[in-house]
Amino acid sequence: MPKTARLAVDIGGTFTDVALAVGGDMFTRKVLTTTRAPEEGVMAGVRAVLPEAGITAEDLDFIVHGTTLATNTVIERKGARTALIVTDGFRDAVEMGYEHRFDQYDINIDKPVPLVPRYLRLAVRERSSARGQVLLALQEGDVHALVPFLREHDVESVAIALIHAYANPDHEQRIADILRAELPDLWLTLSSDVCPEIREYERMSTACANAYVQPLMASYLADLDERLRAEGAQCPLFMMTSGGGLTTVETARRHPIRLVESGPAGGAILAGRIAQECGLDKVLSYDMGGTTAKICLIDNGRPQTSRTFEVDRQYRFTKGSGLPLRIPVIEMVEIGAGGGSIARIDNLGRIQVGPGSAGSEPGPACYGQGGTEATVTDADVVLGRIAPEGFAGGSVQLSPDLALAALDRAIARNLNLDGPLAAFAVSEMVEENMSNAARVHAVEQGKELAARTLIAFGGAAPLHACRMAEKLDMDRVIIPQGAGVGSAIGFLAAPVSYEMVRSHYTRLDGFEAAGLNEMFSEMHDEAHAIVVAGAPDAELEERRIAYMRYIGQGHEIVVEVPARALTDADGAALKEAFDRAYEALFGRVIPSMEVEILTWALSVATIQPSPPVLAAVATKAAAPARGERRLFDAARTDYVVAPVYQRDDLSPGMAISGPALIVEAQTTTVVTARFEARINGAGHIEIQRKKTAQTGETA
Numbered sequence: 001m002p003k004t005a006r007l008a009v010d011i012g013g014t015f016t017d018v019a020l021a022v023g024g025d026m027f028t029r030k031v032l033t034t035t036r037a038p039e040e041g042v043m044a045g046v047r048a049v050l051p052e053a054g055i056t057a058e059d060l061d062f063i064v065h066g067t068t069l070a071t072n073t074v075i076e077r078k079g080a081r082t083a084l085i086v087t088d089g090f091r092d093a094v095e096m097g098y099e100h101r102f103d104q105y106d107i108n109i110d111k112p113v114p115l116v117p118r119y120l121r122l123a124v125r126e127r128s129s130a131r132g133q134v135l136l137a138l139q140e141g142d143v144h145a146l147v148p149f150l151r152e153h154d155v156e157s158v159a160i161a162l163i164h165a166y167a168n169p170d171h172e173q174r175i176a177d178i179l180r181a182e183l184p185d186l187w188l189t190l191s192s193d194v195c196p197e198i199r200e201y202e203r204m205s206t207a208c209a210n211a212y213v214q215p216l217m218a219s220y221l222a223d224l225d226e227r228l229r230a231e232g233a234q235c236p237l238f239m240m241t242s243g244g245g246l247t248t249v250e251t252a253r254r255h256p257i258r259l260v261e262s263g264p265a266g267g268a269i270l271a272g273r274i275a276q277e278c279g280l281d282k283v284l285s286y287d288m289g290g291t292t293a294k295i296c297l298i299d300n301g302r303p304q305t306s307r308t309f310e311v312d313r314q315y316r317f318t319k320g321s322g323l324p325l326r327i328p329v330i331e332m333v334e335i336g337a338g339g340g341s342i343a344r345i346d347n348l349g350r351i352q353v354g355p356g357s358a359g360s361e362p363g364p365a366c367y368g369q370g371g372t373e374a375t376v377t378d379a380d381v382v383l384g385r386i387a388p389e390g391f392a393g394g395s396v397q398l399s400p401d402l403a404l405a406a407l408d409r410a411i412a413r414n415l416n417l418d419g420p421l422a423a424f425a426v427s428e429m430v431e432e433n434m435s436n437a438a439r440v441h442a443v444e445q446g447k448e449l450a451a452r453t454l455i456a457f458g459g460a461a462p463l464h465a466c467r468m469a470e471k472l473d474m475d476r477v478i479i480p481q482g483a484g485v486g487s488a489i490g491f492l493a494a495p496v497s498y499e500m501v502r503s504h505y506t507r508l509d510g511f512e513a514a515g516l517n518e519m520f521s522e523m524h525d526e527a528h529a530i531v532v533a534g535a536p537d538a539e540l541e542e543r544r545i546a547y548m549r550y551i552g553q554g555h556e557i558v559v560e561v562p563a564r565a566l567t568d569a570d571g572a573a574l575k576e577a578f579d580r581a582y583e584a585l586f587g588r589v590i591p592s593m594e595v596e597i598l599t600w601a602l603s604v605a606t607i608q609p610s611p612p613v614l615a616a617v618a619t620k621a622a623a624p625a626r627g628e629r630r631l632f633d634a635a636r637t638d639y640v641v642a643p644v645y646q647r648d649d650l651s652p653g654m655a656i657s658g659p660a661l662i663v664e665a666q667t668t669t670v671v672t673a674r675f676e677a678r679i680n681g682a683g684h685i686e687i688q689r690k691k692t693a694q695t696g697e698t699a
Contacts, residue, residue, distance in 0.1 A: 005055055006062040008491035009045060010240075010263045011038050013068060014290020014340050014360045015459060017485035017666075018045035020053050021492055027053045028485045030459065030666050032360040032396070038069055039224045046231065057232035064491040066240035066262035069220055070213045074115070074260075074323065075312045079212035080156040080187065084116040084204065085146070085175060087163040088123040094161075094204045102320030112312060112323050114205075115212045120153065122146055124162075124175065130198075130505070132168035143178045150183060159211035161191035161204040166503045169196070187214050194255055195326045197599055198503045202308070202326045209311070209325055210257040217256035221249050238496065238534060243328030244269050244303065245497025245605055248534045258327050260311055263487050264294040268303040268330045270490030271455040274480050276301040277611040277682055282452045283478075284438060285332075286468065287487065288461035290340045290377075291357045295438045296332035297447050298455075301610075304331035304445065307501070307547075307601070328499045328603075333441040337434050339377040339460040340364055343407075343426040345414045353430045365406035366398045374410035376430050376460065378403035382423035383632040384639065385463045385670050387663060420632055420639070428634075431464050435471040446585060453478060457486025462669040466658070466687060467634060470674065477675070479685040484666020496535040497605030498527045506597040507551075508578075511571025520544065520566075520602060527604040538606040545601045548578045550593040557581050561600070614681040622656045623649040631659055633673060640673070647685075654679045657690075 003023030010017045011033055020027040029049040034041040042065070050056060073079045084094065094114050103109055124143055127136035150158070158179065160172045169192030176188050191207040225237055239252040242261035252259060264287060271285035275298055285296040285303070296303050309329045310322030336355025340363060346352040353376065358364050362371035366381050366388075380386045381403040388398040404419045412422035442449050453476045456465035462484075465477045482489045500523040504516065524542065531540060542563045547556035559577045562570065574597075579589045625643035633640045640659055647664040655678040656662070658671035662685060669685055671677045677687045 004062070005053070005060050006064075006492050007046065007049075007060050008064045008266075008488040009042050009066070010266060010485070010488040010491065011041065011065075011067045011069070012263060012289045012291060012487075013357060014338065014363065016041040016045050017488040018049045019482060019485050019488035019492065020049045022053045022055060025053070026482055026489070028482050028488070028666055030484060032363070035359065035361055038067065039220065039227060042224060043227055043231070046228075057228065058234060060233050060235045062235055062238070063228065063233060064238045064240055064246055064494070065224070066266055066487065066491060067220075067259065068263060069259075070217055070256050071260045071311060073213045073216055074209060077115075078216070079115065080215040081120075081154055082116050082157045082159060082208060082212045083120040083122060083150060083153075083155045084208055084211075085122050085124060085143075085158060085160045085162075086204070087127060088125045090163055090200065091121045091123050092118070093200055094121065094208060097201055098320065100320070110321075112321060115208045115323070116159070120155065122149070126162060126171045128162070128164045128168045128171065130164050130167060132164070134168065134170075138171040138174055140174070140178065143175050144182075147179070147182045150179075150186070155186070156215050157187035157189070157211040159189045159191070159204070159207040161200070161207045163200060165190070165192040166196040166198060166203065169193075187211065187218075189214060194257065196502055197326055199326070202324045205323050206257060206325045206327065209323060210255060213256050214253070217259070218253045221253055225249060236534065240266055240491050240494060241328070241497075242309070242330065243305065243497070243499060244330050244494060245499075245603075246491075246494050246534065247496070247498060247530070250533075251498070251530055257325060260325065260327070261309065261329055261332075264296075264332060264334065265330045266487035266490035266494065267294060267457060268296045268298065268332065268490070269494045270457065270480065270486050271296065272298050272301045272303055273490075273493050273611055274455055274478060274684065275453075277614055278453075278478065278680070278684070278686075279613045280453050284449060284452045284454050284472075284474070286434075286438075286454055286456045286461050286465065287458045288434070288456070288464065289338050289458040290460070291336070291338040291359065292334050293337040293434050293437075293458075293461070294332050294334045295434070295441055296330060297442065297445055305329065306331040326501075328601075331445075333437050335433060335437045337376070337430045337437075339375065339380070341376050341430060343374045343376065343379070343429070344410055349414070351411060351415075351425055351429045353426060353433060364403070366400065366403035367396055368399045368402060372406060372409075374403075374406040374426065376426060378406050379423035379426040380460075380463050382407060382419055383427060384630045384642075385632075385661070386668055387629065387644075390663070390665070421637070424632055424634070424637065427464070427467075431467050431471060434464070435468055438468075438472060450474060455480065457483040459484045459667050462667045464670075466670060466672040466675050469687075469689070470672070475689040477687040479662075479669045479687070481683045482666070483669075484664065493608060495605040495608050496531055496538065497603055498530040499601055499603040500527045501599060501601045503599045504597075508571045508575050508595045508597070511568055511574070513566040513568050513570060516600070517565050519600065523600075523602040524604070527602060531604045531606065535606045540604055541607050543603045543605075546574065546597045547599040547601070548574070548595055548597050550590060551596050552593075556598060557585060617653040617681050619655050619678060620653045622654040623651075625660075626663075629661060631661065631670070633659060635673060650679045652679050652681050652683065
């Protein structure tokens with residue numbers, strides 16, 4: 001039986017990661033991201049990894065891709081010239097936003113700038129009610145009158161977002177028909193298609209963002225697909241979505257905004273599967289690459305999900321300071337803490353790390369590509385955590401002298417520190433930033449951290465994982481196989497899926513199932529067709545949820561809905577489910593309050609078999625070390641001599657006591673003095689805090 005060959009590619013801010021699974025063998029490669037033409041880095045990685053596996057592009061059965069291009073297009077404001085068509089009287093809704101200040105004490109607050117300038121926000125006369133009743137018919141003459149204006153201003157893409165279009169999309173569809181007839185080359189996004197939900201600001205913002213990135217993303221995806229075909233690939237190309245599923249290129253071209261967090265989603269999928277494999281019900285996923293660090297809480301193998309996300313925050317970590325998107329996303333916190341994060345002294349004389357990044361061009365000073373600013377990677381090199389030779393599989397040769405010089409200029413001279421202490425200070429600052437982000441995220445979600453296991457991956461996370469565990473009082477860390485390209489490996493485990501959302505106002509005290517069943521039937525047919533187009537022979541599963549709240553509240557909580565035809569009696573069952581979920585979050589219910597449902601969601605996905613739970617393996621001595629290296633020890637604030645092991649030399653059951661370094665092609669795992677490591681049955685590195693000889697308690 002021929003082996004299945006599956007290829008995954010993840011474009012990050014610094015590196016493009018490639019993972020190729022051929023049967024049971026995994027081949028990985030890191031190449032620097034080609035920022036100006038991301039597809040060049042993709043093809044370079046593909047051409048590097050295929051010969052290593054002894055196959056050609058024609059042998060591939062499956063390709064999946066995740067990219068930051070949509071996010072970067074919004075952040076850098078390099079999208080299409082976009083117009084927005086709204087109901088008369090709502091021209092400025094996308095700029096007024098929530099009409100509140102996300103930082104009440106900053107008198108010079110910078111609000112997020114809309115993607116569509118005011119002169120390109122155009123109004124037409126029409127009106128529908130929140131129930132979908134037409135109150136004022138669409139004045140088609142208003143639409144025809146817009147055509148010369150759109151031509152005059154070379155508009156490439158149009159978002160159509162009419163008030164209450166989620167309840168009745170007819171007017172949006174008619175506007176689209178008129179514009180297609182007169183401007184056939186125009187890209188069109190309907191809010192009733194991309195985000196059919198209440199809350200006009202988020203719906204308008206999502207529609208604008210989709211329209212803004214669609215021409216570029218559609219062109220990029222077509223170009224990449226063409227290049228892969230020219231290389232010989234004949235298999236389907238899938239895109240990773242921010243919600244943790246795969247979708248076809250055609251669907252991604254229609255809804256490119258769903259790709260904004262595709263890379264980090266792959267990492268969360270990987271962590272969830274490792275948690276199942278290792279029999280862990282509570283883990284913290286920690287993904288640190290070259291530009292950012294991503295932290296996600298995972299319970300029972302399932303990452304937390306959300307339907308809200310902000311992009312291009314003016315105040316990077318402040319909620320409300322970015323452009324809101326209502327799309328399915330995996331719930332995580334992302335901070336500017338990666339290997340390329342730039343370290344400097346701020347106006348108060350403190351070390352500041354990130355959010356600015358040296359990226360891949362020119363990259364950290366130690367890359368020797370012209371970069372002069374000190375970064376986290378430079379600090380790691382000086383601290384002995386990274387061997388200069390063999391970095392990123394040998395694709396980059398590091399220079400410790402350039403790293404030390406950059407740290408001396410940026411940090412050491414200003415704080416009167418020597419080179420190693422300056423590097424240690426940078427490392428401590430970035431690790432504290434990440435630890436604090438994890439603490440805040442856990443508190444916001446009503447979760448605890450100490451009893452969890454830290455699953456660390458990405459090129460930089462294994463370097464900092466033990467120190468993160470110390471700061472968070474966590475006793476166990478897992479570094480998976482292929483950790484350096486973890487998100488790309490996660491792509492290979494993701495299901496083909498699609499989620500539909502509809503706003504349909506319902507009160508439980510007057511629950512009527514007939515209209516809901518009709519709505520769910522339409523949602524099922526559309527989602528099912530999209531998934532079957534990508535996976536025609538796969539077994540599918542369906543999930544339904546309701547966003548519920550007490551009447552008068554401003555936000556909803558998620559409650560599972562049976563994936564079957566509903567009856568009027570299900571209103572009582574939904575009330576019981578809501579009470580359980582509400583009490584779990586807030587500690588009590590409010591008996592006298594009625595409950596309402598604003599929005600319903602349905603997702604269809606291919607069933608991914610759960611990995612088998614690993615059996616215990618007997619402990620045995622580790623393979624001989626390949627050498628030694630001076631490693632900076634945080635407890636001693638000085639260097640110690642640490643043995644260096646090659647990961648390929650280590651087999652299940654082998655144990656290593658820290659301090660030690662475990663080196664592989666794409667990353668290095670630093671085992672600090674307070675921890676000991678062993679290789680489990682799947683080849684993952686399990687790092688456990690040592691017990692003290694006197695008390696038997698953890699160190």
